[in-house]
Amino acid sequence: MAGERALSGSADTVRDVGVALSSRTVGADVYVHLTRAVAGLESGSGGAVCVDRLVTRIQASAAPVNAVQQADAAWGKALSKFGGQIEDLKRRARQAGTELASVEEDLAKAQSKLDGFDGLDAPGEPYARRALVQAVAGVQERRAGVLRRLRALDEEREGADSAAAAAIASSRDRYLAARSALPEPPSVSTGVTVTVPGAGGSALEVSALSLAELKDPEKIRAVWDRLTAAQRQALIADFPLLIGNLEGIPLRDRNTANVITARQYRAEVESQILAFGLYRDTPGAGGFFDEKIAELRKEITSIDAILGDRNDRHPGIAGFGEYVVYDEKGDPVTRKGTTLVAFNPLGDSMVTFQGMLDEETGDIPAWMTNVAISVPGTGSRLATLTDDLGRTKDLFAGSGQTSGYFTWHGAPLPDTGGEHLLEAATRGFAEVAAPRLTVFANSLRLPQGTDLVVIAHSYGAAVLGGAERLGLRADRVVYVAPAGFGHTATGLEDFPNTKDKPHFAIQARNDFIGATQGLSGFGLGHGTTDVLTAPGVVRLETGYLRDGDPGSGTIESTGWIEAHSAVFTRNSTAFLNIVGVVTGAPVSLYHPDSTWVDSYGNYIDDPGTGVKKPVERISPLDLSEVPE
Numbered sequence: 001m002a003g004e005r006a007l008s009g010s011a012d013t014v015r016d017v018g019v020a021l022s023s024r025t026v027g028a029d030v031y032v033h034l035t036r037a038v039a040g041l042e043s044g045s046g047g048a049v050c051v052d053r054l055v056t057r058i059q060a061s062a063a064p065v066n067a068v069q070q071a072d073a074a075w076g077k078a079l080s081k082f083g084g085q086i087e088d089l090k091r092r093a094r095q096a097g098t099e100l101a102s103v104e105e106d107l108a109k110a111q112s113k114l115d116g117f118d119g120l121d122a123p124g125e126p127y128a129r130r131a132l133v134q135a136v137a138g139v140q141e142r143r144a145g146v147l148r149r150l151r152a153l154d155e156e157r158e159g160a161d162s163a164a165a166a167a168i169a170s171s172r173d174r175y176l177a178a179r180s181a182l183p184e185p186p187s188v189s190t191g192v193t194v195t196v197p198g199a200g201g202s203a204l205e206v207s208a209l210s211l212a213e214l215k216d217p218e219k220i221r222a223v224w225d226r227l228t229a230a231q232r233q234a235l236i237a238d239f240p241l242l243i244g245n246l247e248g249i250p251l252r253d254r255n256t257a258n259v260i261t262a263r264q265y266r267a268e269v270e271s272q273i274l275a276f277g278l279y280r281d282t283p284g285a286g287g288f289f290d291e292k293i294a295e296l297r298k299e300i301t302s303i304d305a306i307l308g309d310r311n312d313r314h315p316g317i318a319g320f321g322e323y324v325v326y327d328e329k330g331d332p333v334t335r336k337g338t339t340l341v342a343f344n345p346l347g348d349s350m351v352t353f354q355g356m357l358d359e360e361t362g363d364i365p366a367w368m369t370n371v372a373i374s375v376p377g378t379g380s381r382l383a384t385l386t387d388d389l390g391r392t393k394d395l396f397a398g399s400g401q402t403s404g405y406f407t408w409h410g411a412p413l414p415d416t417g418g419e420h421l422l423e424a425a426t427r428g429f430a431e432v433a434a435p436r437l438t439v440f441a442n443s444l445r446l447p448q449g450t451d452l453v454v455i456a457h458s459y460g461a462a463v464l465g466g467a468e469r470l471g472l473r474a475d476r477v478v479y480v481a482p483a484g485f486g487h488t489a490t491g492l493e494d495f496p497n498t499k500d501k502p503h504f505a506i507q508a509r510n511d512f513i514g515a516t517q518g519l520s521g522f523g524l525g526h527g528t529t530d531v532l533t534a535p536g537v538v539r540l541e542t543g544y545l546r547d548g549d550p551g552s553g554t555i556e557s558t559g560w561i562e563a564h565s566a567v568f569t570r571n572s573t574a575f576l577n578i579v580g581v582v583t584g585a586p587v588s589l590y591h592p593d594s595t596w597v598d599s600y601g602n603y604i605d606d607p608g609t610g611v612k613k614p615v616e617r618i619s620p621l622d623l624s625e626v627p628e
Helices: 011-023 026-041 051-118 126-181 208-214 217-225 229-238 251-281 290-307 382-398 428-443 459-469 573-583
Strands: 193-197 203-207 322-326 332-336 339-344 349-354 370-375 403-409 451-457 476-480 503-506 537-540 595-597 603-605
Touching: 051 126, 051 251, 051 290, 193 229, 203 208, 203 229, 208 217, 208 229, 229 251, 251 290, 251 339, 290 349, 290 382, 322 382, 349 382, 370 382, 370 428, 370 459, 370 573, 382 403, 382 573, 428 459, 451 459, 451 573, 459 476, 476 573, 503 573, 537 573
Parallel strands: 370 403, 370 451, 451 476, 476 503, 503 537
Antiparallel strands: 193 203, 322 332, 339 349, 349 403, 595 603
């Protein structure tokens, strides 16, 4: 029946739902509270957790509830509009229906007159009948017009229904997008326990938490070694975050656990990217979170590089996610992914190992003669870890077949730029990282005869200095472009376990960090001792970009900023000196630039003259050869 659709539905009900949705504030309330939490967190730095990552998690959680609020508002607006359209259409349809009823009454009367005329016994005048027929036709035309208007109202209602359905579908898509962007809840231990024989025939119940409560890595390892392979896997699956970062657990088993955590975190980051994408629909948002999204995508790239399970997604990067290690015979083995020794995103802890593991113990093999720990500096984080991994790859490639390298980013490190501008001068990061590095290094199960060498770059030097002061054990130490020993150490004499071990320093002559070394005060700086000139520290030459080739240019020729990292240029003099300290191969001593005296009696350096002086090599294993 024409007009039936236009008259259907309850405008008041639709409008009431629209008003309720428009006034619902659950999304806005959650969003406000979460953003307030962000504001409080952003003022902190150098803590035991990665503040930026915590902020990102909160912001990403705020995005879906913000999207829900937007969907509520959009849906409410659409329904309020739809309710108004229903009311207007029903009003016009009722008017047309009233008019139709009147017309049909007129039509019945006109038709009755015509029928009465035709029923007369004597035919009437022809003109009279024509008038009656015309009257019926006129009323029929009026009726057809009203019916056309009613059908038009039905079509208009159909269009309004379609528009409302589209608006509701769009809101539904927003709800679904918000739901997809919500991160999976963090996995927590379900309390899985396994039973192993205890002392005197008793049974010992072991869980991931009870292992951690032992605290001593040796005790943890003793219990772990008594578990069967199935029991170990059960504890790993129950609490991978804890097992993967627990000192005393074999490196191989830590890797198994950390791969689980890394994949979970990668999925979380992908959800965060979706969440921040929701902000793009927010009026006035612009590209506010574009930088955040780019950073998160870099984190995914780093995880891909560590795991080596999605190398096909990075075809433009040669050797992406592939790592060469050597077996006991010295034969190269190319593997996808590296050993992930620690992975705790909230603690900003990511530690990898490049090298072969013992098949039985899952730790450093007995035939490995040298193990190095590389500690990066300012700007190092998960998003840039591919750079640190690449540096370790180079050092490993230059160190021979019986070496292994850890890339240690076991704690938050300072960033650069914007609100992070002064972070590199603050001490909080080093104070958190130094104990972690100490425990990690001292907990490594190294075979007898395997040397441990620690290499620290830039801010990492302050971390290493603090770790040495806390009792870190190492056979040799290399400070590369060091920020300092840390504000609690004045020199090697403060290092209880390494004061008598060979210490080396490598830094370009024009490195910008030289302007900050030895400065300390107002809670900033990393000690008053200049590592380069500290008693007992042997400074090594930086030399040429290609060792022995003056035509390649010096490390200094790269620029006063670039020279800070150019010391790691593969096959440069500086690079080979670092490798030499690790492997025990001869290294070349630093020679200062020559000086001349001006007319005022001032000593002026003659840049570049030190590099050109004859090479003077020593063994990094015997500092008795170092000239006085």
